Amino acid sequence: MEDKRHDRRIRFERPARITTSVGEKSSVRSYDFSRTGAGFICDAPLKIGESLSMILDIGKKGQSQIMRIRGEVVHQSQKHDTYLMGMRFSKK
Numbered sequence: 001m002e003d004k005r006h007d008r009r010i011r012f013e014r015p016a017r018i019t020t021s022v023g024e025k026s027s028v029r030s031y032d033f034s035r036t037g038a039g040f041i042c043d044a045p046l047k048i049g050e051s052l053s054m055i056l057d058i059g060k061k062g063q064s065q066i067m068r069i070r071g072e073v074v075h076q077s078q079k080h081d082t083y084l085m086g087m088r089f090s091k092k
Contacts, residue, residue: 007034016040016056028085030056037088038069045083046073052087 009032016030018040031039038054046052050073059065075086 007036009034014056014058016054019053021051031084037071037074037086040085040087041082042085043082045076046085048073048076054087
C-alpha cells in the first residue's frame with residue numbers, strides 16, 4: 001500500500017474531543033499530526049467528507065494549552081475494533 005501523504009507526520013497521542021457538523025460529540029485519541037492534517041483513533045467510523053472540529057490539550061504536564069482544529073475526514077481504516085481516521089485541516 002502506497003502512502004499518499006506528502007507532509008511528514010509527527011506522532012502525538014492525546015485524548016481529544018470531536019464534534020461533527022450535526023453536533024454529535026465523541027471522545028477520541030489523537031494519533032499523529034502533520035502540517036496539513038491529523039490522525040485520530042475512534043470507536044465508530046465517520047463518513048469521508050464529514051466536517052469536524054477537534055479540541056485537545058497540547059500543553060506540557062501541568063500546563064493546559066487548548067488547541068481547536070477544524071477540518072474534514074479524508075481517510076478511514078479499521079484496526080481491530082477501532083478506526084484510524086484521517087482529517088485534513090480547513091484553510092479557514
